[in-house]
Amino acid sequence: KKERQTKMAPPSTDNRLSAESDSDDDSVIAFAMLDFSGVNFDEGSNDDDDPNTAFALLQESKFLLPELHLTEKEENEKEEAGDGDDGNIRVRIKELSRLLNDGLYAEALRSKASRMFFGTEEDSESKTMAKFIRERVASYCTSVASCVEVEMLGVAALDLFLQLNYTGPNLDMGTKVATDPEAADPLRGVNPHPVFLLSKNKNNGTDEKENSTTSTPKKNLFHNKVLSELAVDGEWPCQVCHAPYMLLLSRSIFISLSDPERPDWTTHSALIPHKKSGKDSKYGAKALMQKNDSTSIPQYSASFIAATKQLKAADIWSARAVVAHQRLLQGDEPSLTLWNEAQSVFARCIETFCTNVEAIDSDDDSTAITKMTKYKKQAMASRVMLEWGLAQTHFNQEGKGKKSFNQAVKFAGLKIQVTGAEGKRTKFQRNATAQMTVKATSASPNMQIKQEEKKKEAEEEDAHDNTASKNVPEMIEHSEDEILLERIKFTNAKDNEHKTLTDLDQAILLSLCLDVKNTNPMDGLTGEQMGAYLERVLHQHDDWMIYATALLERAWLESERVHGRERAILQIQALADQHTNRLTLTQSTFESVENSAPPQERLKNLHTIVYPPRWGALQDLAERYAKIGIMTSAAELFEEIELWDEVVECYRGAGKVNKAEEIVRKRLSENETPRMWAALGELTKDPAHYERALELSNGRFSAAYCCLGQHYFDKGDLRKASENYMKAVKVKPLDPFVWFRLGAISMRLGEWETALHAFSEVVQQEPEEGDAWANVAAVHMHNKNPSEAYPALLEALKQNRSNWRVWVSKLYTCIDLKKYDEAIQACHQLMDFKAKKNESEAVTGIEEKCIRAIVGGALAAYDNAIANDETAAIDSSRRTLARVRELLVRISSTLKSEAWIWECNAYFNERIGRSDQVMEDLMKEHRALQSVSGWETDKVQLSKVCRVVTQISELHREEGSRESLVKCKFLIKAVVKKIEAAYFNRQIPEETAQLENILSEVEKLI
Structure with missing residues (x-):
């Protein structure tokens, strides 16, 4: 999404407690005194x-x-x-x-x-x-x-x-049996309150x-x-x-x-x-x-x-x-x-x-x-700024949360240093390598005392080995077979020690980790930065939700790595299970249930972190199960949060189509909904079910129109498919995928205006959709409007430079617009694609007419600049001619047997004054033409051979030496002899008579 520049609403001007209060007493803003x-x-x-x-x-x-x-x-x-x-x-x-x-x-x-x-x-x-x-x-x-x-x-x-x-x-x-109505329904009397019982x-x-x-x-x-x-x-x-x-x-x-x-x-x-x-x-x-x-x-x-x-x-x-x-x-x-x-x-x-909150002064x-x-x-000021930054994140105000997070750091007085140190990641690693780490120091006056208390507690825990009973979420450790260490082991012992931070300090570190995630592409470097922040937070386990959030973020990172994927899935499962009081796979003892944190402890810092709701956590877990092929478990989780489309897909993926249909029909017997009828239609391939879904929704369920459109498209009825996709976008216009399908079908039907409108909607909603930009350009090119196609092609290449078809379109468009420098660039790019082993068969070669157009256009532009005596234009045209020369040399090295490339070389060299190179190019063209089998009887090829021989003879006669004239004589005789042999007992073409006339003139000169 594009960054939106919107200002925060101005502070209120009411007479609340603030630095602008009418009272001059400093106690008015001493919030701790109240x-x-x-x-x-x-x-x-x-x-x-x-x-x-x-x-x-x-x-x-x-x-x-x-x-x-x-x-x-x-x-x-x-x-x-x-x-x-x-x-x-x-x-x-x-x-x-x-x-x-x-x-x-x-x-x-x-x-x-x-x-x-x-x-x-x-x-x-x-x-x-x-x-x-x-x-x-x-x-x-x-x-x-x-x-x-x-x-x-x-x-x-x-x-x-x-x-x-x-x-x-x-x-x-949990395991306790309810013996009274209030225990059976913990929300009895409050959800709703009696005043709303009538409703x-x-x-x-x-x-x-x-x-x-x-x-x-x-x-x-x-x-x-x-x-x-x-x-x-x-x-x-x-x-x-x-x-x-x-x-x-x-x-x-x-x-x-x-x-x-x-x-x-x-x-x-x-x-x-x-x-x-x-x-x-x-x-x-x-x-x-x-x-x-x-x-x-x-x-x-x-x-x-x-x-x-x-x-x-x-x-x-x-x-x-x-x-x-x-x-x-x-x-x-x-x-x-x-x-x-x-x-x-x-x-x-x-x-x-x-x-008017003073900054921390050391x-x-x-x-x-x-x-x-x-x-x-x-700390309160820091908490407010932190919550404001997270709120901007939840409202998709990209780039704005960072400023608030930095203000939170400033108010809290937290000192943060992102640095590097040598350390080891694996159990059998011999040489330490550079590792990213985060060092943080709290400004809280109580931290020195807490530091000593934490050290004493850690010693007691090590002595009694009772870490499993801590009041924190369960951290899943690597299996014994895994080569990764639980934490990076730094070479310098001081790098393994960390000072105690407050809950607020840890929440701020998590917000900075979130900012790294939101403002950078998810590549290896981003993962390393996030991992450093998370490791710093995981060194402490004072707060349930802060610790859980760090574990979850780390699990999301590790799920993309081969060596950490198993632990990541189990960790996400453990965090999801700790929402309930029941015994589960990762919460398998009554002791673990009893030792979990009470609600007030879990909620204490919830507003300063970003933790998913239960339905979001289950959906994430289900998607990861489905991704690694655990389809049945994924379907059960999707069923719990009522994502019926995903339930159906998972059961279909598991080969349990009958189970999926059974669930859908059961849901329909309880409550008919458009979504369920559409799901049944996907299972049975019966368009009548889609029609029923539209009937229930009064024509407002766009997914049913999309399903009908796909149904008719698969059957080859493009007209009906287009009509249904059109109805879908009328109901739900903000759906770029459907607009794209509508545009593609419209192009095949020859409805170019509809196609242009559809692809324009796609690029407005998804500016990074490169294929849609390419199709916008294709429609404009079909409509003979290269000036409109050009900017669309630039956007398409900005999003995807590896699509050779877009480069072909750019080549034609630039030739039409007389942008010869960019046309030459497109030619080089296409030759690069052609040179790649895996793509050489698919990529089309550069057509002869394109090279002729570039050569002729560049020379014409130079002539116009000379005629108009425009210095800047002359310099630009000369640079273009130099690029044309480089292009011809590169093409000539790959297309030696193509006569047309040598013709272009000869023409170009003659026009720029390189007469010494023209004879060589013409002779290569002559040999390339004669290498074609049956040229003597092919009128087109014969005409080309006679033309080249005529041009060569003119150059020899201009040179005038006996040696050149003798070469010219033998060349013409050889060509005439081959033509006469091919036309034995038949009428010899007129071109032969012209060559014989030239031969007579040459013999006279000799």
């Missing part, structure tokens, strides 16, 4: 006088922004100051804080706080769930404390969604369980309703995700708390780049209300707006929810609506956490407490 006393956020708000406000903000900082939480002493003082008689809301907040801290997110969503938030009102059919939740936020949040309470519910919902779909473990009890039960009177984590989610009405509300810009979310309602709940809560004036993603106005701003803003609340339905945004009170401005965590959690929403969508292109929202919310995060002589306070602010 002392809001005496700070007036809104003149109309008295929340600062509420004893619950300080307590609620403390809990928000401690549990939603743990990077900035207080010390134990400060926490105790703050909690004592907040004690009072009205403790109900504080009890609820403390309970939510405990549940979030323990990773009990479902319990948090069943808590009293959740019940009070949702109330007892049943969902109205006229409202979407997102609208209902936003209205509840507007009515329930009347103070800062209630805002923090709802904010925690939103975090619980988002974390539960991420746990079920990204990190695991799932909520089933759930409207499923034809059935009572299906929704999103049980022990099986594939049921596609009941409630599940589809949630997915329909999460659809953005026409892109549908992943159908097999678990509990999408949790994402919908968190998105609705955070958009209300973070940016109340923004309409949600379901409205057209969400496409407008929006920011929280004053009353006169172009995109303020009033302007948006005028442009959109007045019911798209709830009516928020002044106290609610004032309370939300005191929340520090809402923006960053809203940003995380937006990114999770984008990753749930299945479209090839990112959502513009969500991208605009992400720019806006991250801009506010950067303003809040990154403005010579700082402050106290340890002051250093730690500063580092916490710097």
